[in-house]
Amino acid sequence: MSVHSTITVNLGNRSYPIVIGRKLLDGGFDLSDFVTGSDCLIVSNVTVAPLYRDRVRPNLAGKKITAIELPDGESHKTIATMQTILDQLVATGANRDTTVIALGGGVVGDITGFAAACYMRGVSFIQIPTTLLAQVDSSVGGKTGVNHPQGKNLIGAFHQPEVVMIDTDTLTTLPDRELKAGLAEVIKHGAICDLQFFGWLEQNIDALLRKDPAALAHAISRSCEVKADVVAEDEREAGRRAILNFGHTFGHAIENCLGYGEWLHGEAVAAGMVMAAELSGIAESEVQRLRSLLQRADLPTVPPPIAADDWMRAMGMDKKVQQKRLRFVLLRALGDAHFTASFDVDRLRQIVGSEA
Amino acid sequence: MSVHSTITVNLGNRSYPIVIGRKLLDGGFDLSDFVTGSDCLIVSNVTVAPLYRDRVRPNLAGKKITAIELPDGESHKTIATMQTILDQLVATGANRDTTVIALGGGVVGDITGFAAACYMRGVSFIQIPTTLLAQVDSSVGGKTGVNHPQGKNLIGAFHQPEVVMIDTDTLTTLPDRELKAGLAEVIKHGAICDLQFFGWLEQNIDALLRKDPAALAHAISRSCEVKADVVAEDEREAGRRAILNFGHTFGHAIENCLGYGEWLHGEAVAAGMVMAAELSGIAESEVQRLRSLLQRADLPTVPPPIAADDWMRAMGMDKKVQQKRLRFVLLRALGDAHFTASFDVDRLRQIVGSEA
Numbered sequence: 001m002s003v004h005s006t007i008t009v010n011l012g013n014r015s016y017p018i019v020i021g022r023k024l025l026d027g028g029f030d031l032s033d034f035v036t037g038s039d040c041l042i043v044s045n046v047t048v049a050p051l052y053r054d055r056v057r058p059n060l061a062g063k064k065i066t067a068i069e070l071p072d073g074e075s076h077k078t079i080a081t082m083q084t085i086l087d088q089l090v091a092t093g094a095n096r097d098t099t100v101i102a103l104g105g106g107v108v109g110d111i112t113g114f115a116a117a118c119y120m121r122g123v124s125f126i127q128i129p130t131t132l133l134a135q136v137d138s139s140v141g142g143k144t145g146v147n148h149p150q151g152k153n154l155i156g157a158f159h160q161p162e163v164v165m166i167d168t169d170t171l172t173t174l175p176d177r178e179l180k181a182g183l184a185e186v187i188k189h190g191a192i193c194d195l196q197f198f199g200w201l202e203q204n205i206d207a208l209l210r211k212d213p214a215a216l217a218h219a220i221s222r223s224c225e226v227k228a229d230v231v232a233e234d235e236r237e238a239g240r241r242a243i244l245n246f247g248h249t250f251g252h253a254i255e256n257c258l259g260y261g262e263w264l265h266g267e268a269v270a271a272g273m274v275m276a277a278e279l280s281g282i283a284e285s286e287v288q289r290l291r292s293l294l295q296r297a298d299l300p301t302v303p304p305p306i307a308a309d310d311w312m313r314a315m316g317m318d319k320k321v322q323q324k325r326l327r328f329v330l331l332r333a334l335g336d337a338h339f340t341a342s343f344d345v346d347r348l349r350q351i352v353g354s355e356a
Numbered sequence: 357m358s359v360h361s362t363i364t365v366n367l368g369n370r371s372y373p374i375v376i377g378r379k380l381l382d383g384g385f386d387l388s389d390f391v392t393g394s395d396c397l398i399v400s401n402v403t404v405a406p407l408y409r410d411r412v413r414p415n416l417a418g419k420k421i422t423a424i425e426l427p428d429g430e431s432h433k434t435i436a437t438m439q440t441i442l443d444q445l446v447a448t449g450a451n452r453d454t455t456v457i458a459l460g461g462g463v464v465g466d467i468t469g470f471a472a473a474c475y476m477r478g479v480s481f482i483q484i485p486t487t488l489l490a491q492v493d494s495s496v497g498g499k500t501g502v503n504h505p506q507g508k509n510l511i512g513a514f515h516q517p518e519v520v521m522i523d524t525d526t527l528t529t530l531p532d533r534e535l536k537a538g539l540a541e542v543i544k545h546g547a548i549c550d551l552q553f554f555g556w557l558e559q560n561i562d563a564l565l566r567k568d569p570a571a572l573a574h575a576i577s578r579s580c581e582v583k584a585d586v587v588a589e590d591e592r593e594a595g596r597r598a599i600l601n602f603g604h605t606f607g608h609a610i611e612n613c614l615g616y617g618e619w620l621h622g623e624a625v626a627a628g629m630v631m632a633a634e635l636s637g638i639a640e641s642e643v644q645r646l647r648s649l650l651q652r653a654d655l656p657t658v659p660p661p662i663a664a665d666d667w668m669r670a671m672g673m674d675k676k677v678q679q680k681r682l683r684f685v686l687l688r689a690l691g692d693a694h695f696t697a698s699f700d701v702d703r704l705r706q707i708v709g710s711e712a
């Protein structure tokens with residue numbers, strides 16, 4: 001038997017549960033109630049499919065299942081890859097009552113969700129995230145999409161899943177580097193709006209790094225709660241939701257300048273959060289507290305060498321830019337982020353190494 | 357000065373006006389209030405751009421305008437063409453406050469709206485339809501998308517415009533064949549839910565065919581009202597909105613089997629409406645009334661030769677299929693359509709020429 005907890009993302013008639021626990025695969029949690037019709041397409045990648053795809057089948061008793069494997073990696077997060085999912089749906093004669101299931105990390109989830117959003121203008125989809133990053137971040141909140149050669153996630157849709165099923169046991173097969181990258185987003189959730197959780201992470205970072213199940217379960221649950229609350233307030237990122245992008249303006253620029261996949265997303269966000277904290281003008285002791293926790297998680301806290309011009313160009317492509325003005329998520333204090341166009345331009349120049 | 361009427365599509369915070377009149381181009385109606393930021397991208401095609409693009413600029417006083425031309429024709433309604441719009445947006449550094457303007461017929465509007473829906477997960481867009489079909493149908497209601505080689509509009513999104521501006525003077529340059537194809541959708545609006553309008557069309561079909569401005573204005577306004585009312589009831593086509601697809605299950609199959617562009621959409625819908633009326637089991641005199649009006653508009657009322665198997669395969673790809681059951685929009689009477697899975701299978705076989 002599985003023991004699980006449930007967090008609800010409150011979005012009116014698009015509300016859905018996030019189910020978190022151990023032993024949910026192999027039929028431990030029945031997904032069939034969340035499948036609209038009788039047909040499912042499981043989308044996974046060449047790395048995850050051999051590990052987990054057959055273990056999802058018992059969760060879909062009585063449903064007709066087809067499957068497709070994508071190539072692995074951020075470099076394949078493209079419209080072309082998304083089209084292979086659409087082609088598969090067409091080839092099987094899938095209709096509006098088909099349910100598309102994303103099994104894998106954030107890349108699989110984002111591409112699959114976007115395909116589900118576009119196929120026949122929207123079919124149901126289910127997220128089964130198997131990386132820490134996807135469990136605490138990308139599988140929750142309905143953002144789906146693919147990269148453009150000139151910018152990350154420039155093409156996509158808001159499309160909420162029917163359910164998110166997080167089996168924390170899948171983290172046993174996750175490479176350490178990816179676990180740490182996922183912890184960057186967990187730490188982010190504490191840094192932007194939950195100082196108590198940030199303190200808990202300082203106490204428990206070693207347990208998390210050695211994959212202690214109870215510690216992981218708490219970190220994932222609290223992260224999902226934070227994200228669900230913020231998303232429920234502002235589904236389409238008109239305002240408050242932007243705080244979830246703390247560290248992401250710098251982080252996306254790092255990924256963009258190095259080429260996607262060179263640094264993992266969470267690694268870029270880690271260094272980006274320190275830069276954003278520095279730009280915030282909060283006490284250096286608070287910046288140091290963030291830096292220190294990230295360092296203990298073995299995450300980068302300084303960016304790679306990038307020319308100042310490249311920083312500015314890459315940040316100019318950020319989706320948060322409005323009226324050609326850069327805007328940032330900054331900290332009023334550790335645990336209290338806000339989204340603002342008001343920042344110290346000289347300090348920004350200093351941080352990105354511009355001569356000014 | 358322009359004189360125009362306004363119809364509102366009531367969709368809560370996504371409500372928008374449809375502005376209908378003469379002399380709206382050349383600055384006759386100010387669009388700048390509907391432009392979110394300062395930047396616009398006008399998307400048109402190689403046929404329409406030389407006729408009307410410069411005449412839109414005065415409607416956007418004070419805005420920074422860039423433009424792109426798509427190739428002309430349904431065969432270009434593809435993801436690849438949509439990507440050229442996205443590439444252009446990226447190349448100009450367009451951000452979330454950019455407004456994308458579709459200037460042209462249904463193909464331009466559908467592709468452009470889909471690009472606007474996907475770019476940064478959704479930017480504002482404006483419809484300036486220049487064909488009768490687009491004015492009475494595709495520019496109203498928020499359906500956007502592109503074709504898949506295996507089926508029409510299989511890939512897309514619901515994305516409502518900020519405003520639809522219909523300058524009926526653009527119809528002066530519209531080829532007669534396209535005018536007639538547009539009239540098929542006008543007739544559809546009468547046939548599905550407005551018998552009085554259907555009667556008006558019987559009285560005024562000749563005036564419409566000779567492009568009488570007053571007759572066109574009334575036909576367009578009433579069509580937009582009918583469509584706006586149905587869409588307001590059911591934005592995402594969970595139920596009633598499906599009646600707008602009267603004739604479309606057969607019509608899409610015709611387009612799919614002949615290859616897109618062979619018959620115009622409205623021509624396929626015309627023949628499809630007669631087939632759907634025949635399947636409805638209503639009095640032959642009512643079917644004949646529909647057939648007769650379509651014939652007077654010089655529209656086809658019998659389908660091209662298509663093998664029964666091809667019919668069934670093509671209709672199986674229809675988005676309205678649920679649980680593998682075919683469903684149709686049928687008439688209870690002329691002027692009263694409903695969406696149903698209940699129909700006479702033997703009659704269907706007869707209509708598509710199956711031996712049964």
